[in-house]
Amino acid sequence: MMESLVSFFAMGGYYAYVWPAYGLAAVVLGGLLVVSLRALRVRQAEVDRLEGGGRRRRAGGGGA
Amino acid sequence: MTVSLHRFANPARFLKIAALVLPWASGLTVGLLGLGLYLGLVASPPDYQQGESVRIMYVHVPAAWMAMFVYSVIAVASATALIWRHPLADLVAQASSPIGACFTFLCLVTGSLWGKPMWGTWWMWDARMTSVLILFFLYLGHMSLSKAFDDPVRGAKAASVLALVGVVNLPIIKFSVDWWNTLHQPASVMRLDGPTIDGSMLTPLLLMALAFTMYYVALLILRVRAEMLDRKLRTARLAAVDAATVPAPAR
Amino acid sequence: MTRKRRRLYVVVLCMTALFSAAALVLTAFEDNLVFFYSPSDLATKGLAGERRIRIGGLVEEGSVLRDGSTTIRFRVTDLQTALPVVFNGILPDLFREGQGVVAEGRMGPNGVFTATEVLAKHDENYMPPEVAEALKKAGHWQDGMAK
Structure with a gap:
């Protein structure tokens, strides 16, 4: 069990190339997702604020 | 055809369809990614020449395909925006380019990480690598150009023109390995006489490519929504400025 | 409209x-977009001299000679012309006889190409070792490569 795990992470000696490739993919694609979600949330909050702060208050918020 | 396109370009309709698609795209991304990673990293065999390093292929090749696919989407959206002035087209193009840039960046760096142990170099100015680097710069140019003008309509127009000019690069990337002698090998999957990859390696490759496609669809929906809110905020702010400076005439 | x-x-x-x-x-x-020349190109175009160039082809079977330390001699062939190459340095993992190679360096006056960098070039075939073995055994190796 332990041995097979070690050999898995060793990647036939190419661990220094395989894992950074996968790690970078996770960081870049995950990071882009987080950044996009945050931008969406910030804007949604801003729109809700503007619409909620208008003359006619809406109970539901940005449901328009 | 114009009628149906117009209907699709209706933002309210888009939001409705997007709300239906998003959970499916997200779920499929997670599922396909899990399966693809398991098959790619654990269950698939090493290559007879490249050993375990061949596993870099399962991120490198899908990233490369997506880099070109996303650019094609931007090009079609740009042409639609320029010719038919659909309200959604510019949003799709602008929401796509950071995603495409990320895929291109991943393709370049994972290619480098693969090239060092196999070919013996991180980088080489051969036709394939140079044309993909140009694609990366096209993405960066598209992103900055669309934000370079105070008037977002002018920015979108300039970015659309750049996107269409850059389309010339796509066939160059695809056929660079056939037209010139390069360090990069010719295509293994998208070739006329069928793939030259063993099935046990082709399956994880296609699964990862599908996962990346679903990720793009989900992210595109999120980013188009953000762009829509952005336009909304901009018009709201402009209206507020107008109201503050010019006394509003009684309607 | x-x-x-x-x-x-x-x-x-x-x-x-x-x-x-x-x-x-x-x-x-x-x-001008040529990334590397084949040994036949070199023979016909006569590109010997000052210019740093790249040559590409297959490492000829049985031609690799390691004399002592890190100096290595081999011949690059395009199956018509073979070009002797001498190289002093680290070879990539995929460097082996019968495999593709791209070497950068200068053509010497003695007809020997002195490489400063040797890169391996692989083909578009990917398969597990067992499949490669089976193909070789069945004598379909060349068919498999051609496909």
């Missing part, structure tokens, strides 16, 4: 012009 049609024509026209221009430029520069 007519305005849309006109814009469509303008975009189509511009794209046609752009693609024709690109095709013309690429055709015109074809000779």
Whole structure:
């Protein structure tokens, strides 16, 4: 069990190339997702604020 | 055809369809990614020449395909925006380019990480690598150009023109390995006489490519929504400025 | 409707012009876009001399000679002409006899190419070792490679 795990992470000696490739993919694609979600949330909050702060208050918020 | 396109370009309709698609795209991304990673990293065999390093292929090749696919989407959206002035087209193009840039960046760096142990170099100015680097710069140019003008309509127009000019690069990337002698090998999957990859390696490759496609669809929906809110905020702010400076005439 | 049609024509026209221009430029520069020369190119074009060039081909079977330390001699062939190469340095993992190779360096006056960098070039075939073994055993190796 332990041995097979070690050999898995060793990647036939190419661990220094395989894992950074996968790690970078996770960081870049995950990071882009987080950044996009945050931008969406910030804007949604801003729109809700503007619409909620208008003359006619809406109970539901940005449901328009 | 114009009628149906117009209907699709209706933002309210888009939001409705997007709300239906998003959970499916997200779920499929997670599922396909899990399966693809398991098959790619654990269950698939090493290559007879490249050993375990061949596993870099399962991120490198899908990233490369997506880099070109996303650019094609931007090009079609740009042409639609320029010719038919659909309200959604510019949003799709602008929401796509950071995603495409990320895929291109991943393709370049994972290619480098693969090239060092196999070919013996991180980088080489051969036709394939140079044309993909140009694609990366096209993405960066598209992103900055669309934000370079105070008037977002002018920015979108300039970015659309750049996107269409850059389309010339796509066939160059695809056929660079056939037209010139390069360090990069010719295509293994998208070739006329069928793939030259063993099935046990082709399956994880296609699964990862599908996962990346679903990720793009989900992210595109999120980013188009953000762009829509952005336009909304901009018009709201402009209206507020107008109201503050010019006394509003009684309607 | 007519305005849309006109814009469509303008975009189509511009794209046609752009693609024709690109095709013309690429055709015109074809000779300058050569990444490496084959040994036969070298023999016919006579590119010996000062210029640093790249050569590419297959490492000829049985031609690899390691004399002592890190100096390595081998021949690069395109199956018509073979070119002797001498190299002092670290070889990539995929460097082996019968495999593709790209070497950068200078052509010596003695007809020996002195490489400063040797890169391996692999083909588009990917398969597990067992499949490769089975193909070799069945004698379909060349068919498999050609496909």
